[in-house]
Amino acid sequence: MSINDLPVLSALRTKMQWHQERQRVLSENVANSDTPNFKPHDLVEPQFDKTGASAGPTGALAMMRTSTSHIAAAGAGGQTFDPDHKEKFQTRPAGNSVNLEDQMLKASANQMDYAAVTSLYSKSLHLLKTAIGKA
Amino acid sequence: MADDGNDFVRSMSIATSGLRAQAGRMRVISENIANADSTAQTAGGDPYRRKIPTFTSELDRTLDAKVVALGRVATDPTAFRIKHDPGNPAADAAGDVKYPNVNSLVEMTDMRDAQRSYEANLNIISATRRMVQRTLDILKS
Numbered sequence: 001m002s003i004n005d006l007p008v009l010s011a012l013r014t015k016m017q018w019h020q021e022r023q024r025v026l027s028e029n030v031a032n033s034d035t036p037n038f039k040p041h042d043l044v045e046p047q048f049d050k051t052g053a054s055a056g057p058t059g060a061l062a063m064m065r066t067s068t069s070h071i072a073a074a075g076a077g078g079q080t081f082d083p084d085h086k087e088k089f090q091t092r093p094a095g096n097s098v099n100l101e102d103q104m105l106k107a108s109a110n111q112m113d114y115a116a117v118t119s120l121y122s123k124s125l126h127l128l129k130t131a132i133g134k135a
Numbered sequence: 136m137a138d139d140g141n142d143f144v145r146s147m148s149i150a151t152s153g154l155r156a157q158a159g160r161m162r163v164i165s166e167n168i169a170n171a172d173s174t175a176q177t178a179g180g181d182p183y184r185r186k187i188p189t190f191t192s193e194l195d196r197t198l199d200a201k202v203v204a205l206g207r208v209a210t211d212p213t214a215f216r217i218k219h220d221p222g223n224p225a226a227d228a229a230g231d232v233k234y235p236n237v238n239s240l241v242e243m244t245d246m247r248d249a250q251r252s253y254e255a256n257l258n259i260i261s262a263t264r265r266m267v268q269r270t271l272d273i274l275k276s
Contacts, residue, residue, distance in 0.1 A: 027145075032201060034203075114266045
């Protein structure tokens with residue numbers, strides 16, 4: 001059994017990947033905060049069942065590439081988590097509905113949650129070290 | 136996920152595109168403010184016309200993300216300010232001088248907006264950097 005099979009660690013890793021991807025989505029929103037007709041995006045938080053496997057709406061099917069010479073699917077390509085469509089809309093006359101304050105709040109929350117997950121991850125690793133008697 | 140850890144690099148690149156676009160916007164705004172009183176070279180000619188920066192969202196294929204870019208710089212078609220000043224070398228036969236259609240109050244407001252967006256992008260970069268730092272801290276413990 002490798003370390004990757006531990007449910008706690010794999011759940012934490014999924015959560016870390018989610019935070020990474022969310023950070024990318026949020027930075028896209030902020031960068032386009034002055035682009036006409038741009039709508040902000042967000043991701044649905046992953047849900048975990050008792051075994052630590054991710055359950056719920058995560059893991060959208062990705063388009064398969066049959067040849068390496070093909071161009072990757074555009075737009076939401078490489079995205080492994082479901083986009084959250086429940087956005088509050090406050091559209092400005094130019095058709096842009098990015099709320100900069102909202103995005104900043106989300107970015108800082110994302111960062112703090114990520115910090116919590118990474119410290120949980122390192123604590124779990126520490127626990128394993130204790131178990132094998134090296135701590 | 137195919138590209139582990141690459142999302143952070145992508146986040147920072149996207150935010151950098153935002154910084155670049157806002158810096159370009161500042162350049163256009165400063166051009167407008169600097170030329171707020173530039174009259175025509177010839178008598179009766181048209182003075183400086185106000186420029187408007189536009190933004191477009193484009194797909195960066197290497198990043199596979201929507202980055203922002205400064206689009207075409209449009210010109211403002213509104214009417215020029217006209218002042219009666221027969222002694223001015225740029226005055227036409229009736230003694231009227233056309234001044235640029237730049238309103239410095241509007242430019243200042245626009246500049247503040249650009250500054251705010253620039254700061255937001257900077258915030259994203261520093262938040263992403265802190266997250267990368269947290270990842271590296273796992274190794275240290």
